[in-house]
Amino acid sequence: MAAPRTRTERRPEIEGLRGLAAVLVVVYHVWVGRVSGGVDVFFLLSGFFVLGMAARTVMRGERIDLGGTWTRLFWRLLPTAGLVLLVSTVAAAVLLPPSTWARNLRELLASGLFVENWRLAGDSVDYYADHGTASIAQHFWSLSIQAQFSLLAPLVVLLVAWWARSRALDVRSALIAALSAVAVVSFLHSVHATATDQAFAYFDTRTRLWEFALGGVLALVLDRVRLGSRARAVLGWAGVAGLVSCGAVLDVGAAFPGYLALWPVLSAAAVLVAGRAGAGERLASPAARYLGAISYPLYLWHWPVLVVALAVMRSPSPGVVGGVVVVAVSVALAVATHHLVEEPLRRVALPRPVALRSLVVAATLVPALVGLGVWAAVLAADRAAPVALGDQDHPGAAVLVADHESTGNPAAPVQPSTARVQDDWADYRDACAPVPDHPQLEQCVPISPEGEPQRRITVIGDSHMQQLLPALEPVARDRGWEVRTLVRARCPFSLASETDPGDATCTDWNAAAVEHLAADPPDAVVVGATRDVRAGLTEQTPDGFVAGWQELDGLGIPVVAVRDNPRYDHRPSECFETYGRGAAECAIPRAELLAPDPPYALREDVPSNVSFLDLSNEICTPETCPPEIGNVLVYLDDNHLSASYSRTMSTAVGAQLPGLLNW
Structure with missing residues (x-):
């Protein structure tokens, strides 16, 4: 029988x-730089x-109008999101450095x-990295997960209710069982994924589903929880204390979400169970409820305001005063958005046909998406041609040759531009295919004579x-050489795993590469000679490298074997963009990065078949x-x-490589 329609209890403390x-x-984003649990x-x-709303609908025996449910949910999300995306697009194009444009454009589009x-x-983004390096739309990751959940949730409830009724089972019990199963599986996946690849797990929808599912279970069982007023008061205050202390107590830089996400989730669940008792009275106050009313636009506005402020200040942190300004501007924008956008639109009567209603809801994102399209077109039109050999205005490494005489303009604009440099990569994927005798290998032939x-x-x-x-291509084409590659990201040629001692992926790849080379030996192999060239003279030639040779x-x-280039804790192109040509702030002393004698020169077990190509003099000046x-x-x-x-x-390369090989 259909459950009777009951009056929904008002829960102002939830706001x-x-x-x-x-x-x-x-607060944690602006001043602390940690995860708060919010x-x-x-x-x-x-x-x-x-989930609670959808569950109550099916428990009453009513049909879930999927189209209407989705449009109602997204009518509360999209207008504000579209406004913030549009303003963020303009702000990124006008106020942020050109070196960030491509990244911001990609992430703004993904957010839309x-x-x-x-x-x-x-992209394996580190959520805990310096906020000054983040995109203006990075915070949309959580809204993206919520939108994906909002699409999925009514369908899950509908399917579980249909299944339960087809087997004459209690719908509420079936929903509780199904959501509990989702919560357990998702939580276990979250713990495992966080331990193995935290950067991916942090943004993975599947590692967060248990939090939504637990909320749905609470909605279904809360009316059956019987606690005394004193117990509920203690529970409510404990929940609030847990939330406030979460980010301060837990340094979750490499372990969130995982099992640590239980802290904020269970703290919030305690507040829900406690209701108006204890802390609930404070949370139900007019001031707290108003903060809840503007919480959505406040969340959306604070991040772009912070990112723009850090870019303008050229600082990784806004400080106390700057942080106060960021918060004040964010609150002002949230209040204005709530009263001028959200409230008026919520009073608008949407058209009855679902298709037309959906178009109206989706149209709120159109200005932002059009703005992104225009910006993308402008950037595409501004794409510069690659630097050509012999370009007198852009000689590059040629100026480091002792007898170099340039007839070009020493003050010519740099190439590639700071807006384009991150895309200036040696990409030869079109010339790649699996190796027949070792399908796990991918071999490319980017350079081949006629x-x-x-x-x-x-x-x-x-x-x-x-x-x-x-650097190798002009030499190879001029001399009629064929160049093949067996390249895998984060896998230098070594018979040991240099990036993760417990990961056999790279060693298996390199073992297969050796077997392939034994079956079809080339005239020469080019590999890395060193790795980890950083400030503090950390360069090394690992034992696994020598074993491979x-x-x-x-x-x-x-x-x-080619000596590696330096690595930095910042993007040199962004430093150049900030301080300009020849700035001392960007010129790292060579002596801090590269020792006069490379580490392979100090080893006595290097086989006679190895010669070394050191391009340090083409990457660094004698001083910096x-x-x-x-x-x-x-x-x-x-x-x-x-x-370039x-x-x-x-x-x-052409002057040194043939001599090293006696060709």
Whole structure:
């Protein structure tokens, strides 16, 4: 029988709880730089309301109008989100450095499509990194998860109710069982994923579903919880104390969400169970409820305001006074948005046909998406041609040659521009295919002569070997060489796992590469000679590198090992953008990065088949390692050479490589 329609109890303390969560998020983002747990409260409350509302509908025997449910949910989300995205797009294009434009454009578009969490997960973004390096839309990751949940939740409730009725089961019990199962599976996945790949797990929708599901379970069982007023008061205050202390007590930099997310979620659940008792009275106060009413626009506005402020201040932190200004501006924008956008639109009667209503709701995002499209078109039209060899205005590494005489303009604009440099990568994916005898390998042939090659070279290693292909390409084409690659990200050629001692992925890859080379030996192999070149003279030649060279020596294959380039804790191109050409702030002393004698020169177990190519003099001056040389930006990020600069090193490669191989 259908459950009787009952009066829904008003829960004003929940609005105050939402306000508290928003305040915690803002305070921790602006001043602390830690996770507050506030977003987890939002997830729990979304599950409590959305799943609870859908569950009560089916328990009354009524049909869930999916189209109407979705449009009502998104009518509360999209107008404010669209406004913030539009303003953020303009702010990013006008106020943020050009070096951030491409990243901001990608993430703003992902946010407009509510897939920002997957964008960040795919990029393995560190949520705990310096806020000054984050995109203006990074905070949309949580809204993206909420939107995905809002689409999924009514469907799950509808399917579970249909299944329960088809088997004459109690719908409430079936929903509780189903949501509990989702919560358990998602939580276990969250614990495992956080332990294995925290950067991905943080933004993974699947690691957060348990928080929504737990909210749904609470909505279904809360009316059956019987606690005395004193117990509820203690529970309510404990929940508030847990929320306020979460970010301060837990340093969750590499362990969230995982099991640590239980802290804020269970704290919020305690407040829900306690109701108006104890802390609930404070959360139900007019001031707390008003904070709850503006919590959504406050959450959306505070992040772009903070990111723009940090860019304008050129600081990783706003400080006390700057933080107060950020919060004040964010609150003012939230109040204005609530009263001028949210409240008037909520009084608007949407058209009855679901299709037309959906168009009206979706139209609130159109201005932001159009703005993003215009910005993308402008950036695409501004794409500069790659730096060509012999460009007198952009000689790059050629200016470091002792007898270099330039006839170009020494003050010419740098290439690639700071807006484009992060995309200036040596990408040869179109020339790749699996290796027939070892399907786990991917071999590329980016450089091949028209006829029979004079020589065949195989480049093996990680992205630091791939970045050298533009420097090798002119030499290879001029001499009729074929160049193949066996490149895997974060896997230098080594018979040990250099990036993660417990991960056999790279060692398996390299073992397969050796077997492939034994079956089809090239005339020479180019690999890395060192790694981890950082300030403090941390450069090393690991034992696994030497073991790999010895393996190739046994196959009779000559090896050219290339000394690695420096890595930084910042993007040199952004430093150049901030301080300008020749700034001392960006010129890192060479002596802090590169020792006079490379580490391989100090080893006595290097086999005779190995010769070394040291391009340090083409990347650094005798005194410093600057971000720009010869009007060309050296790096595209914090450790990879730009393809344009790599190409300008081809003269040095052509002068040294044939002699090293006695060709």
